Amino acid sequence: xxxxxxxxxxxxxxxxxxxxxxxxxxxxxxxxxxxxxxxxxxxxxxxxxxxxxxxxxxxxxxxxxxxxxxxxxxxxxxxxxxxxxxxxxxxxxxxxxxxxxxxxxxxxxxxxxxxxxxxxxxxxxxxxxxxxxxxxxxxxxxxxxxxxxxxxxxxxxxxxxxxxxxxxxxxxxxxxxxxxxxxxxxxxxxxxxxxxxxxxxxxxxxxxxxxxxxxxxxxxxxxx
Numbered sequence: 001x002x003x004x005x006x007x008x009x010x011x012x013x014x015x016x017x018x019x020x021x022x023x024x025x026x027x028x029x030x031x032x033x034x035x036x037x038x039x040x041x042x043x044x045x046x047x048x049x050x051x052x053x054x055x056x057x058x059x060x061x062x063x064x065x066x067x068x069x070x071x072x073x074x075x076x077x078x079x080x081x082x083x084x085x086x087x088x089x090x091x092x093x094x095x096x097x098x099x100x101x102x103x104x105x106x107x108x109x110x111x112x113x114x115x116x117x118x119x120x121x122x123x124x125x126x127x128x129x130x131x132x133x134x135x136x137x138x139x140x141x142x143x144x145x146x147x148x149x150x151x152x153x154x155x156x157x158x159x160x161x162x163x164x165x166x167x168x169x170x171x172x173x174x175x176x177x178x179x180x181x182x183x184x185x186x187x188x189x190x191x192x193x194x195x196x197x198x199x200x201x202x203x204x205x206x207x208x209x210x211x212x213x214x215x216x217x218x219x220x221x222x223x224x
Contacts, residue, residue, distance in 0.1 A: 022076015022212030026205030066107030102143015
């Protein structure tokens with residue numbers, strides 16, 4: 001049964017603000033990341049995941065980036081849940097909340113230094129893995145799988161609404177990110193792994209920002 005876009009949802013000023021937070025999360029994360037790539041000595045985007053920048057004297061910048069953008073994702077997910085009514089919307093926004101919580105957890109649990117970053121760190125994997133490094137990977141993994149699942153949920157729902165562009169975009173984002181995450185989690189030393197993972201992360205941020213913007217503008221019409 002088709003249900004309507006909630007009158008108290010997307011037309012609510014509070015909900016629009018929550019969705020705007022979701023729109024802002026991606027650009028903020030990418031901007032702060034790019035600035036760090038340019039300014040942090042010894043960081044090589046071809047070899048180092050952005051998580052490693054949580055270490056060193058300016059590690060607090062990336063820690064704050066994780067926590068702030070995670071909170072913005074949670075706010076955006078709440079906005080999506082409020083803006084969309086109907087059974088098809090039930091699982092997507094909660095999964096995005098889990099993703100946001102995973103980002104916050106990745107900020108609190110700092111990744112272990114490795115592969116020569118920060119400067120002075122030995123090459124290769126961590127010499128002595130720490131508990132917080134392990135929890136960083138767990139928090140990130142849970143969040144990533146929730147994000148992948150959210151992409152698939154939204155893809156299926158968009159397909160049922162005959163929105164093929166959004167259905168394909170959502171599916172490709174989820175599948176592409178799953179492949180990139182599987183590659184980096186495997187420990188592969190292929191030179192392309194880190195750049196591909198970084199590109200997949202950017203793709204997911206683009207998807208989430210555009211999704212929140214799309215819903216915020218009420219472009220689904222009256223059905224969801």
